[in-house]
Amino acid sequence: MNRSRRLKLQIFRVIVLLVMGAFFLVPMGAMFEFSTRGNSATAPRTLEAWANIIKTPDLVDAIIASLELAAITSLAMLLLLLPTMVWVRLRLPRLNRIVEFLCLLPITIPAIALVVGLVEISRWIRINISDSILMLFLFYLVLVLPYSYRALDAGLAAIDIKTLSEAARSLGASWGIVILRVIVPNMSSAILNASVLAVAVVLGEYTFANLLAYVNLQVAIAYVGLTSATTSIAAALASLLFAFALLMILSFVGRPRRQRGVISAGKTLAPVQLVPAPPRTR
Amino acid sequence: MAAASVAGRGGVEVRLEDLRRSYAGVTALNGLSLTLAPGELVALLGPSGCGKTTAMRLVAGLEEANSGRVMFGGKDVTGLPASKRDVGMVFQAYSLFPHMTAGQNVEFGLSLHNVDGAERNKRVDEMLELVGLSGYANRYASQLSGGQQQRVALARALAIKPTVLLLDEPLSALDAKVRSRLRDEIRRVQLEAGVTTLFVTHDQEEALAIADRVGVMRAGQLEQLGSPTEIYTRPATPFVAEFVGLTNRIPGTVKFGMVEVRGMELPLVQRDVPTGPGIALVRPEAVSLASEGDSVPGPLIGTVIAVAFLGATSRVTVDLGDMIVMAQLPTAQASEHPAGTRVRLAIRPDPVLIARDEKAPPEV
Numbered sequence: 091m092n093r094s095r096r097l098k099l100q101i102f103r104v105i106v107l108l109v110m111g112a113f114f115l116v117p118m119g120a121m122f123e124f125s126t127r128g129n130s131a132t133a134p135r136t137l138e139a140w141a142n143i144i145k146t147p148d149l150v151d152a153i154i155a156s157l158e159l160a161a162i163t164s165l166a167m168l169l170l171l172l173p174t175m176v177w178v179r180l181r182l183p184r185l186n187r188i189v190e191f192l193c194l195l196p197i198t199i200p201a202i203a204l205v206v207g208l209v210e211i212s213r214w215i216r217i218n219i220s221d222s223i224l225m226l227f228l229f230y231l232v233l234v235l236p237y238s239y240r241a242l243d244a245g246l247a248a249i250d251i252k253t254l255s256e257a258a259r260s261l262g263a264s265w266g267i268v269i270l271r272v273i274v275p276n277m278s279s280a281i282l283n284a285s286v287l288a289v290a291v292v293l294g295e296y297t298f299a300n301l302l303a304y305v306n307l308q309v310a311i312a313y314v315g316l317t318s319a320t321t322s323i324a325a326a327l328a329s330l331l332f333a334f335a336l337l338m339i340l341s342f343v344g345r346p347r348r349q350r351g352v353i354s355a356g357k358t359l360a361p362v363q364l365v366p367a368p369p370r371t372r
Numbered sequence: 373m374a375a376a377s378v379a380g381r382g383g384v385e386v387r388l389e390d391l392r393r394s395y396a397g398v399t400a401l402n403g404l405s406l407t408l409a410p411g412e413l414v415a416l417l418g419p420s421g422c423g424k425t426t427a428m429r430l431v432a433g434l435e436e437a438n439s440g441r442v443m444f445g446g447k448d449v450t451g452l453p454a455s456k457r458d459v460g461m462v463f464q465a466y467s468l469f470p471h472m473t474a475g476q477n478v479e480f481g482l483s484l485h486n487v488d489g490a491e492r493n494k495r496v497d498e499m500l501e502l503v504g505l506s507g508y509a510n511r512y513a514s515q516l517s518g519g520q521q522q523r524v525a526l527a528r529a530l531a532i533k534p535t536v537l538l539l540d541e542p543l544s545a546l547d548a549k550v551r552s553r554l555r556d557e558i559r560r561v562q563l564e565a566g567v568t569t570l571f572v573t574h575d576q577e578e579a580l581a582i583a584d585r586v587g588v589m590r591a592g593q594l595e596q597l598g599s600p601t602e603i604y605t606r607p608a609t610p611f612v613a614e615f616v617g618l619t620n621r622i623p624g625t626v627k628f629g630m631v632e633v634r635g636m637e638l639p640l641v642q643r644d645v646p647t648g649p650g651i652a653l654v655r656p657e658a659v660s661l662a663s664e665g666d667s668v669p670g671p672l673i674g675t676v677i678a679v680a681f682l683g684a685t686s687r688v689t690v691d692l693g694d695m696i697v698m699a700q701l702p703t704a705q706a707s708e709h710p711a712g713t714r715v716r717l718a719i720r721p722d723p724v725l726i727a728r729d730e731k732a733p734p735e736v
Contacts (some may be wrong), residue, residue, distance in 0.1 A: 250465055256434055257467040257525075259454040259482035261532060271480075286698040 113208040118327060125324035129212020139320035140328070153332075154312030155223045160292040161307065163230040164285040167238050170231065172281070175242055176269055179251055193239035195234050204232065212302045220233055223304045233298065234291045238284035249273070286337050293333045383411035383568035384445030384535050386431070387429060391440035392424050400426040402592035404440070408536075413562055413569040414597075415579035416596055418589035419615065424572045425540060427589075431570060432538050433457045440699040444535050456535075460529030460567075466521045468513040474500065475509030481532040491547045499527035519550040526558065530565055537562065537569040543578060555582055561615050573579035576616050588612045605642065613653045618687075620654040620697050622719075626726060633719070634672050641723045650726040659699035661688060661706075664714040672697070672717035676709050688714060 126135045142148055180183050196204065208229055215225050251273060260274045274281065294307035305313070307329055315322030316367075382492050386408040393401040401423045408414045416424040429435040431442055441450045449457050460481075468477050475496050482492045500506050503523040513521055522542050529537060539558065559582050562569050579586045580600040587597040588611075596608040607613035614621075624633035629643045631652045638652060664673060674692035686706035688699045697717060699722035709715050710720040 185709065249470070250467075253463050253465045254469060256432075256454070257461065257463060257528075258469075258480070259434065260432055260457075260459055260461040260526065260538075262455050262458075262484040263480075264455055265689045274471055276469070 100141070118330065119329045121323050125320050125327060127320060139318065139324040142318065142321040143325050146310075146314060146321065146325075148305065149310045149314060152305050152307045153329070155305070156226060156293055156307035159227055159230060160289040162227040162281060163222060163234060163292050164288040164306060166227055166231050167234050167284065167288050168281060171235070171238055171242055171284070172274070173269060175239075176248060176251065176255075176273055180255060190239065190243070193235045195236075197236035200303070201233070205229075205298050205301045207300075209302065223306065224297075226299060226304055226306070227304070229298050230288075230295065232294065234288040237287040239288055239292060241280050241284035242277070245277035245283075246273075248280070249276045282341060286340050289340070290333065290337060293329065293336075315355050382567050383409075385443075386445075386570070387432065387441075387443040388427065389443065390442040390658050391427065391430055391437045391442070393423075393430060393435065399592050401430070403591065403607045403618070404589075404594060406587060406594060406597065408568050408570060409584075410568055411566045412584045414573060414580065415571040415573055415583035415586045416589055417576055417586055417616070418595075420574060423588040423592040423606050424574075424589050426592075428540050428570055428572045429719045431536065432459050432461055433531070439472060440702040453498040458534055459536045459538055460534030461540065462522065462525045462529050462542040464544050466513065466518065466545065466583050467525055468516075468521050468528075470513050473510050473512055474505065474520075474527075477513075477524055478509075478531050479520070481528060484639060485532055488507070490724055499697060500524070502530070502564070503527045503557070517550075518546050522546065522554060523557070526561060529560070530567070534567060537565070537567045537691050539569065539571040541573050544557045544573070544575070558582065570661050576651060580616070584725075586616075590615075599600065606723075607653075607725060610653055610725050613725045614727070618656050618698060618700075620656060620659065621727065622652045622654055622695070622697065624650060624652045626650045631726060632726060636672075636721075637721055638719065638721055639723045640648040641725050645726045653725045653727055654697075654719055656687060656698040656700035656721075659697060660720070661690070661699055661701065661709050661715045662718065663709070664716055672719075674715060674717065676711050676713050676715055678711055679706055680707070688715075690717060 125139045128136050136230070152287060174189065178189050212229070214326055215228070219225065230348065254272050255268045257296075258268045263272070293307060294314070298304075299306040299309045300312070311322055311325045311329065314325055388404055391401050391404040392399075395474060400421075404423065404427055406414070416427060418424050420521045421712075426435065430437050430440075433449070433452055433456070437450065443449065444457070445684060447601065466701065468474070469480065472480065478496045478499050479492055482495055487495065496509065497506070500509055503521060503526055505523055505527070507515065507518065508524070513524075516524065522545075525542070542558070543554055546554065548733045555578055564599070571579070575596075576695055580603070583600060585597060586600050586603045588595045588603060590611050596612045598606075598608075603612060603616055607616060613619050624631045624638075626632075626640070626645050627647050629640055630637045631640060631645075631650060632638075633652050633654075661676075672692060674690040674697070676688055677691045677696075678689040679687075680687040682700075683704060685700050686703045688701060688706050688709055690697050699717065
């Protein structure tokens with residue numbers, strides 16, 4: 091590649107970066123600008139709306155509940171999906187397509203339609219098991235399946251799971267040890283990606299919680315918006331920034347310290363890349 | 373000695389009794405019976421799909437047989453899962469755990485067998501020394517060559533002091549030079565460890581070079597089991613003769629326990645072949661050449677069309693007009709007959725097998 095072509099490419103990249111950056115940052119900047127307005131057109135800038143976030147108990151409770159839900163949903167998703175996918179790949183490969191279809195199905199059904207179908211189950215759970223908002227994780231599990239399945243599927247495809255598990259089995263490993271000590275460490279990036287996606291989906295979820303009469307973060311923000319528009323916007327921006335920071339921390343903490351390829355029949359494969367977060371399911 | 377901790381155990385007898393396995397109606401193993409003596413290395417050789425890998429997987433416990441038994445040292449292990457069978461296995465694909473170093477890979481099985489820390493470290497060092505990789509304990513799989521990875525896999529398999537060692541085409545992913553060196557190394561390590569070993573391969577040279585006995589398989593059954601020399605020089609069936617080593621197929625006529633090919637009479641391995649036309653299977657080493665003008669009498673006269681240099685020997689291909697015959701000669705002799713020269717062929721009167729007049733078995 092000659093020098094001028096390289097320069098043009100570099101300029102193109104910078105322009106794309108600036109445009110995309112503006113696309114994300116301008117609305118956020120506008121939100122910040124709005125959240126710091128005073129009570130009148132001439133009033134000075136104030137951070138009162140931001141201070142109101144922590145002064146609003148319902149909002150704090152909703153933030154905590156959403157974080158707990160994100161953690162529980164991620165964990166439940168991994169416990170459900172990972173052993174199932176490993177088992178299907180190793181022992182029941184004929185079911186692979188069916189499992190894939192079932193996992194991807196929720197993405198094709200609008201959340202509003204899903205929740206209508208789940209109302210009766212939710213009612214039964216509230217009466218017979220628990221009224222806690224944390225029970226929402228059962229429904230969120232369905233919601234995160236398509237995203238998490240894709241991430242885990244990419245991770246499993248990157249390693250020679252059959253040979254590795256057979257090698258471990260021949261050395262005396264039980265299935266639990268095979269999954270925990272051989273498969274999981276070799277697809278840590280994929281597991282992290284699946285978890286990050288699950289967290290992103292749960293933190294942004296509104297429809298399920300609102301229609302099932304639970305108050306999670308997004309529902310609380312909507313409620314606050316009814317009484318104080320600036321506080322609502324401040325909380326929305328804070329939740330965006332918080333989710334962004336959380337996902338960044340997760341992806342840096344969970345990534346292996348040393349980049350290692352995964353060996354499969356003599357080939358070195360690149361580790362699985364982080365996939366972009368899904369849109370907010372509102 | 374590095375192998376002492378493994379060698380002390382000695383091998384056990386391994387018996388496969390009438391093993392049968394089919395997949396969706398397709399028979400992979402059709403009543404395989406085989407006994408491996410303690411400490412013996414038996415190679416299962418055969419074309420793709422003959423059932424050799426299935427046999428090994430049944431011994432390892434990675435698959436279940438439809439019927440039949442697997443016995444280790446007189447103990448029936450047929451129903452045991454792979455994790456309880458106490459076998460060490462080296463796979464065709466590189467199977468080191470990528471997130472572990474070579475040392476941690478070797479240590480993996482030991483930790484599952486509750487070997488204590490100090491003993492574990494000692495054993496890891498011993499095993500890596502045994503396979504000649506003492507200084508490589510801290511390297512990851514991605515930092516090792518293919519041959520080194522397979523050696524670590526061998527060390528890992530032997531570290532747990534397995535009852536049986538299973539080698540599933542461990543050399544097939546390697547280049548020719550490394551393959552040959554590692555083959556010798558595997559044999560040395562196996563002899564030092566004294567562990568009963570089943571080696572699966574489709575490479576006849578590998579099987580003949582490494583094994584105490586070779587079992588040639590076809591269509592899920594053992595066609596012949598014998599020493600490498602026996603398999604090569606006294607093949608029991610036409611399939612074995614044609615699968616192991618090169619064979620000339622020369623048409624002739626069978627009568628009175630002999631086969632007549634172009635005026636020469638050769639004795640038969642199996643005397644009960646019915647009279648009539650048949651294909652004599654003649655090894656290239658049994659064919660000798662003389663210049664057409666020499667006084668050696670011989671009814672087979674043709675033209676040399678190619679001479680392939682193989683090192684100490686060369687393979688000379690002769691066109692007889694209606695058929696091609698190969699002769700394997702010392703290179704010095706072969707050089708006397710360059711391509712284009714007319715030669716007379718003579719066939720040493722070794723006992724030969726008669727094949728039916730059909731296509732040769734598929735090449736592997």
